[in-house]
Amino acid sequence: xxxxxxxxxxxxxxxxxxxxxxxxxxxxxxxxxxxxxxxxxxxxxxxxxxxxxxxxxxxxxxxxxxxxxxxxxxxxxxxxxxxxxxxxxxxxxxxxxxxxxxxxxxxxxxxxxxxxxxxxxxxxxxxxxxxxxxxxxxxxxxxxxxxxxxxxxxxxxxxxxxxxxxxxxxxxxxxxxxxxxxxxxxxxxxxxxxxxxxxxxxxxxxxxxxxxxxxxxxxxxxxxxxxxxxxxxxxxxxxxxxxxxxxxxxxxxxxxxxxxxxxxxxxxxxxxxxxxxxxxxxxxxxxxxxxxxxxxxxxxxxxxxxxxxxxxxxxxxxxxxxxxxxxxxxxxxxxxxxxxxxxxxxxxxxxxxxxxxxxxxxxxxxxxxxxxxxxxxxxxxxxxxxxxxxxxxxxxxxxxxxxxxxxxxxxxxxxxxxxxxxxxxxxxxxxxxxxxxxxxxxxxxxxxxxxxxxxxxxxxxxxxxxxxxxxxxxxxxxxxxxxxxxxxxxxxxxxxxxxxxxxxxxxxxxxxxxxxxxxxxxxxx
Amino acid sequence: xxxxxxxxxxxxxxxxxxxxxxxxxxxxxxxxxxxxxxxxxxxxxxxxxxxxxxxxxxxxxxxxxxxxxxxxxxxxxxxxxxxxxxxxxxxxxxxxxxxxxxxxxxxxxxxxxxxxxxxxxxxxxxxxxxxxxxxxxxxxxxxxxxxxxxxxxxxxxxxxxxxxxxxxxxxxxxxxxxxxxxxxxxxxxxxxxxxxxxxxxxxxxxxxxxxxxxxxxxxxxxxxxxxxxxxxxxxxxxxxxxxxxxxxxxxxxxxxxxxxxxxxxxxxxxxxxxxxxxxxxxxxxxxxxxxxxxxxxxxxxxxxxxxxxxxxxxxxxxxxxxxxxxxxxxxxxxxxx
Numbered sequence: 001x002x003x004x005x006x007x008x009x010x011x012x013x014x015x016x017x018x019x020x021x022x023x024x025x026x027x028x029x030x031x032x033x034x035x036x037x038x039x040x041x042x043x044x045x046x047x048x049x050x051x052x053x054x055x056x057x058x059x060x061x062x063x064x065x066x067x068x069x070x071x072x073x074x075x076x077x078x079x080x081x082x083x084x085x086x087x088x089x090x091x092x093x094x095x096x097x098x099x100x101x102x103x104x105x106x107x108x109x110x111x112x113x114x115x116x117x118x119x120x121x122x123x124x125x126x127x128x129x130x131x132x133x134x135x136x137x138x139x140x141x142x143x144x145x146x147x148x149x150x151x152x153x154x155x156x157x158x159x160x161x162x163x164x165x166x167x168x169x170x171x172x173x174x175x176x177x178x179x180x181x182x183x184x185x186x187x188x189x190x191x192x193x194x195x196x197x198x199x200x201x202x203x204x205x206x207x208x209x210x211x212x213x214x215x216x217x218x219x220x221x222x223x224x225x226x227x228x229x230x231x232x233x234x235x236x237x238x239x240x241x242x243x244x245x246x247x248x249x250x251x252x253x254x255x256x257x258x259x260x261x262x263x264x265x266x267x268x269x270x271x272x273x274x275x276x277x278x279x280x281x282x283x284x285x286x287x288x289x290x291x292x293x294x295x296x297x298x299x300x301x302x303x304x305x306x307x308x309x310x311x312x313x314x315x316x317x318x319x320x321x322x323x324x325x326x327x328x329x330x331x332x333x334x335x336x337x338x339x340x341x342x343x344x345x346x347x348x349x350x351x352x353x354x355x356x357x358x359x360x361x362x363x364x365x366x367x368x369x370x371x372x373x374x375x376x377x378x379x380x381x382x383x384x385x386x387x388x389x390x391x392x393x394x395x396x397x398x399x400x401x402x403x404x405x406x407x408x409x410x411x412x413x414x415x416x417x418x419x420x421x422x423x424x425x426x427x428x429x430x431x432x433x434x435x436x437x438x439x440x441x442x443x444x445x446x447x448x449x450x451x452x453x454x455x456x457x458x459x460x461x462x463x464x465x466x467x468x469x470x471x472x473x474x475x476x477x478x479x480x481x482x483x484x485x486x487x488x489x490x491x492x493x494x495x496x497x498x499x500x501x502x503x504x505x506x507x508x509x510x511x512x513x514x515x516x517x518x519x520x521x522x523x524x525x
Numbered sequence: 526x527x528x529x530x531x532x533x534x535x536x537x538x539x540x541x542x543x544x545x546x547x548x549x550x551x552x553x554x555x556x557x558x559x560x561x562x563x564x565x566x567x568x569x570x571x572x573x574x575x576x577x578x579x580x581x582x583x584x585x586x587x588x589x590x591x592x593x594x595x596x597x598x599x600x601x602x603x604x605x606x607x608x609x610x611x612x613x614x615x616x617x618x619x620x621x622x623x624x625x626x627x628x629x630x631x632x633x634x635x636x637x638x639x640x641x642x643x644x645x646x647x648x649x650x651x652x653x654x655x656x657x658x659x660x661x662x663x664x665x666x667x668x669x670x671x672x673x674x675x676x677x678x679x680x681x682x683x684x685x686x687x688x689x690x691x692x693x694x695x696x697x698x699x700x701x702x703x704x705x706x707x708x709x710x711x712x713x714x715x716x717x718x719x720x721x722x723x724x725x726x727x728x729x730x731x732x733x734x735x736x737x738x739x740x741x742x743x744x745x746x747x748x749x750x751x752x753x754x755x756x757x758x759x760x761x762x763x764x765x766x767x768x769x770x771x772x773x774x775x776x777x778x779x780x781x782x783x784x785x786x787x788x789x790x791x792x793x794x795x796x797x798x799x800x801x802x803x804x805x806x807x808x809x810x811x812x813x814x815x816x817x818x819x820x821x822x823x824x825x826x827x828x829x830x831x832x833x834x835x836x837x838x839x840x841x842x843x844x845x846x847x848x849x850x851x852x853x854x855x856x857x858x859x860x861x862x
Contacts, residue, residue, distance in 0.1 A: 033697055039820065041610040122574045124566065184611055200612070200620055202812035203697055226697050231816065232808050234676050238691045239810075242684045398825040401563050439572060 029223030030521040032501065035230040035239050035248035036513070040204055044183035045114070045163035047123040051249075051512040054161075056227070059206050059516050061163035061189030062106065062214065064091060065156060068515065069505040070323075072157055072423065075214065076106060076164060076190075086151040086463040093142040096213045099166040099190045106164055106190045108144035112136045113167040115146075121178055127431075128158040128421055151461030153468060157422030160509070165189060192216055192517040196224065203228045206516065217503045220520040237496070240265065243525035246498045249513050253310040259496050266499060269312045269492040271323055272511020275418050275428075276313075278363075278375070278486040279445040281410040286361060290482060291348035296361070296413065297334035297486040298341040299382040300375065305489055308374055312492035319429075319479040321490040323508055326425045326472045331480045333487065342386050360389035364403065364411040367394035372415040375488060379413075404444035414444050417491075423509055425472045430456050433479065447484040500524035528850065531861035535849070539842045543835060547599070550834045551592050554827045561825040565608040582608060595831065604835070605828035607821070614832040617817060622836065623707025624694060625813030628806070629798045630708075631733035636740035636798075637791060643741075644748025644787070645780065648756060659745060667742035672804040675735045679808060682731055689731040692810035696724055732809040736802060740794035747790040751783035758782070784855055792848035796841045 040056045042048040048057070058066070066075040074080070080091045097106035115136045118126050134149045148155065166188040173182035187195055192212045196205030207224040208216075228245060230236045233252035239245040241262055251259065251267060259265045280287040280296065287293055302315045314321070318331050334340075345354045353359045363379065365372035373394070380390040393411065395403070400416075403409045420427035431437045434456045435448040452475055459471040493511025497504065502520040562579045579585045583594055598605055604614035640663075647659040666674075683691035694709055695701045702713040702721045710729060713721035755761070756779055764774045803815030814833055821829035853859045 031698060047611070122577065180611065197700070199812070200617065201817060202694075202810075228693070228697055228810065229812075230692065230810050231819075232810075235679065235692050235808055235810055238679055238684050242687070242691050244691050244693075244697075396825070397823070398561055398563075405563065 030220065030524070032222045032225040032247065032516070032519060032521055032524075033245040034225050034227050034514075034516075035236040035245040036227045037231060037233075037236065037248075037250040039201060039229050040227060042184045043187055044123070044180055045161075045165060045189075046118040046121045046125065047180065047184065049124045049161070051510065052227070054510060055513040055516070056204065056206075057163050057189075058191070058510075059193040059225075060187035060191045060195065061165070062097060062191050063161065063163050064111065064159040066515075067160050067423075067507045067509045068518075069507055070423075072160060076111075080156075082463075084463065086153050086155070086461065087148045089146045089148070089155055090139065091144050091146075093144065094213070095142055097190050098213065099169070099188065100194045100209055101166055101169055101188055104166065104168060105141075107141050108138040109141075110164050110167055111144045111162075112138050113170070114165045115162060117165070117170065117178060118162070121180070125161050128161065151463055153460065153463055154422060154424035154426045157424050157427070160422065163189060193224065196226075201229065212517075215517070217518050217520045220502070220522045222516065222519050222521050225516050225519075240496055240498065243498075246501050246521065246524055247514065247519075248496045249494075251494045251496045253312070253494070255496075256494065264499050265496065267494060267496045268504065268506060269494050270506040270508070270511070271314050271321065271490050272493040272506070272508040273321065273324065273419050273423070273428075274491040274493065274511055275316070275321055275420075276371070276375075276488040276491060277416055277418060277432075278379075278488060279414050279416050280483075280485055281407065281412055281414075281444070281446055282448070282482075282484050283407040283446040284410065285412055286348075286350045286353075286359060287412045289348045289350055291344040292350055292359075293483045294334055295341040295344035295348065295386075295388075296379070296383070297483050298337050298344065299386065299388075300334075300379050300486055300488075301336045301382060302488070303336065304378060305375065308378070309489075310370055310374075311494065313489040314492075315489050316487040319476050319485075319487055320425065323490070324420065324423060324425060324428055326469050328473050328476045331476060333480050334483060336382075338382060338386055341382075345386065345388070354387060357387050359387070360391060361412040362391045362393045364393045364395055364400060364414040366397055366400065366415075371491070376415065401441050404441040405439055407438075407446050410444055410446055414441075415488075416441055416444055418442050425475075426456070426460055429472070429475055430460070433475070433484065445484040447482070449478060449482060452478050498524060528853070528861055532846065532850070535846045539839070542842060543838055544596075546838045547596065547831065547835060548592070550831050551595065554825070554830050555588055555591070557825070561608050561827065565824075565826075582606070599835070604832040607826050607829050609821075609824050609826050614828045617829060618814075618832055618836055619707075621812065621814045621817045623704075624811055625799060625802055625806070625815060627694075627708040627710065627729065628733055628736060628802055628811055628813060629795065631710075631729050632736035632798050632802075633740060633791060633795050635733055635737035636744050636794065639737070640741040640744030641748050641787060643745045645752055645775070647745065647749040648752030649775065651753060656749075659749070663742035663745040666738040669738070670804075671735060671739060671801060672808060674738060675732070675805050675808040678731060678735050690728050692808075694725065694728050694811060695721075696728075699724065701725075732805050732811055735809075736798060736805045739801060740791075740798055743790050743794055744787060748783065748787045751786035752779060755779045755782040781855060785852060788848055788851055788855065792844050795844050796837075799837060799840060 036052055038052040040052045042053065043056050043060060045057055045061055062076050064075060064077050065072050076093050076097055077091045078094045080089065082089050093108060098104060099106060119129065132148055132152050134147045137145045139145050169188035170179040173179050175181050185198060192214065193206035193208055196207045198204055204227040230239060233255060236248040237255045237259060240248045256267045259267050280293045282288055305315055306313055318328060318333055320327055345351060350359055363376045365376055376392050380392060383390045403411055418432060431442045433447050433452055435453050437443040438446055455471045455475050459468050462468040462471065495514065500522055503518045504514055562575055562584055566575045566578050583591060595605060602615060604618065606613055643659045647656045650656045679691055682688045701709055702716050702718050705712045705715055709725035710722060713725055761774060761779060764778060802813060803819055806813045806815035807819060817829060818833045853861060
């Protein structure tokens with residue numbers, strides 16, 4: 001009995017001694033620990049697309065072009081030619097790029113294969129090319145040619161999302177789903193990193209390729225990084241401050257001061273393309289009346305938004321943010337003016353209802369999402385002052401998406417964030433205001449204007465930059481006149497850093513995260 | 526009835542329970558409004574893409590047909606595929622269950638190890654200082670929301686005092702022990718890798734402690750109440766009268782009589798803790814079922830929601846059966862039937 005007890009004690013003390021005496025042995029090299037607010041669900045370039053997936057894809061694969069800071073620069077492309085009417089794009093590829101899994105060259109064949117596979121699978125990234133690209137042809141080993149169905153000036157911008165996969169790897173793992181089962185968790189690219197540990201729902205390790213063909217940071221560059229999924233803002237900050245992570249993305253506004261006030265840490269905030277809009281249902285109910293739309297747009301106190309919202313924002317001064325090229329300043333957009341709102345209501349078809357005090361509108365926003373709820377409350381208070389009832393209607397995001405499918409289910413007013421897929425006005429306007437785009441949350445305003453449709457189609461295929469700019473200028477003027485939405489603000493991408501991390505350049509197309517291949521680390525914990 | 530026959534009968538009884546559970550979950554998850562297919566297809570998907578995806582996932586069929594297909598898959602161990610990640614739900618469950626199980630088991634061990642002695646002391650010193658302290662303490666713990674305590678403890682113990690890692694199950698730069706059970710503490714011990722065991726324990730104790738608080742309070746109060754009842758039993762007077770030492774009476778007779786109620790609450794709490802782990806898991810980045818459930822629910826991703834509910838159902842039923850068996854061991858007068 002006593003012997004047994006004693007041996008137990010012995011084991012216990014042994015365990016305790018061993019466990020207490022351990023020192024954490026860090027992996028060799030500069031491994032950056034990254035607290036990402038979102039899982040990386042699927043790394044198949046033909047299927048996945050959101051900020052975390054993009055961060056992974058940009059690390060594991062190479063695309064023809066890459067967004068670095070504000071610029072879109074050639075990546076796999078050495079030189080390119082565009083024919084006069086912008087329908088044929090010919091790309092000469094670099095000859096030094098090789099796939100990380102088998103060392104085979106990244107050639108024209110691989111580019112064409114990747115593109116065709118994406119179009120065949122019709123995943124979320126392909127909307128950029130649907131109906132626009134007619135065919136892709138291999139001209140020679142390192143020359144690939146895209147023929148478009150119509151002129152499409154912003155085509156280059158879409159190619160930052162065309163990640164080139166190794167055809168041999170896909171063919172070897174084809175399955176009955178074109179390699180999707182394999183590629184959703186296994187990379188087949190030529191990017192600056194390869195996969196390390198891949199623990200679904202927990203962490204993802206990326207290891208730097210020693211002899212990467214492309215551009216990497218110079219001294220102190222990172223040898224790899226680990227994407228740690230951290231859904232709680234408080235955990236992200238606690239991990240950062242305790243040295244468990246070096247970078248954390250999508251930081252809550254309330255934590256920014258705490259980070260900036262702690263020695264050795266700072267928060268980067270820049271305007272990206274996170275554009276918030278109150279979309280009005282232009283086809284149904286009171287909001288189909290332009291005067292009601294203008295009245296509601298005039299009842300929003302835009303100037304108060306930066307003070308009351310929980311993140312750094314820039315109030316929009318037109319239908320687009322000024323960091324997308326082609327912004328027209330000084331348009332007569334609705335400003336906060338309740339007298340004007342009253343006048344618009346009196347002039348509207350709903351004047352009787354308004355005077356009887358029965359004019360009521362629904363305001364739909366994501367349940368518990370303060371960034372969308374607070375503007376609604378402001379609008380509600382202001383509208384109440386002029387005798388209009390605003391019903392705050394919280395919804396889960398999937399339900400909001402569903403409500404935007406048809407005009408009949410579309411809410412009177414819905415708060416929606418849009419993110420253009422490339423830094424071009426086409427990406428911003430076409431999916432929101434072209435009548436052929438109805439059915440998605442981007443176009444929940446169900447806007448229809450023949451002239452705008454015509455301009456958007458024409459601008460798409462206009463090769464001449466000045467002519468194009470003029471078309472988008474007219475689009476902006478018409479939109480302001482029609483007020484299909486109230487243009488609210490552009491929200492900052494907010495990323496927190498340990499000061500030991502360097503090499504970060506903000507890219508508005510990827511406002512929520514970093515380009516890992518450019519990062520450096522020096523004397524990090 | 527022998528215990529074997531009883532066990533087999535109870536195991537069979539799980540089947541109708543699970544069918545009922547699946548029916549309810551299936552119905553609720555399909556009748557709520559929302560457009561999970563649209564969400565999975567992406568914001569820019571054309572109607573054709575959406576329809577194709579719906580057909581691929583079998584969502585274009587009638588609800589009864591979908592249900593029958595689902596149950597047929599379940600019989601083959603196929604929990605379906607996530608709409609959003611396109612991963613097999615069965616694989617995901619296998620990945621996430623061990624983490625939740627480890628956290629919940631550790632929490633229930635904490636809760637019992639602290640709660641039962643506290644309950645006993647409370648009963649023995651009824652209406653005296655130890656009793657009042659224990660009751661106030663348990664009221665304190667049960668009143669605080671777990672997520673709030675989790676944040677406070679994380680900031681205090683993790684950041685300010687550096688007594689525990691802020692998040693995760695294992696240091697991110699280190700390779701965890703080879704998976705045998707998936708419970709890192711158990712796996713590292715099986716591999717005789719005490720350093721890893723230490724690291725796993727270091728990560729486990731704080732979230733487990735936070736998670737245990739709610740259960741700790743219930744266990745303390747139930748143990749106290751049933752101890753009091755048992756202490757007031759006439760048998761105790763007899764035992765004292767014939768001179769059995771007080772310590773023996775309490776630990777051997779009273780506690781044993783009182784323990785049935787405590788065991789019941791422990792098994793019930795185990796189920797609650799598994800569900801309650803959702804919040805603690807998300808704050809400590811504990812990669813378990815809870816986080817998986819939250820993520821799937823926010824996307825209305827049917828298959829994982831169904832899979833997790835079924836899994837909870839199975840675990841809960843098994844714990845109940847184990848508890849019933851344990852009753853018989855503690856109190857041989859209990860007959861199975």
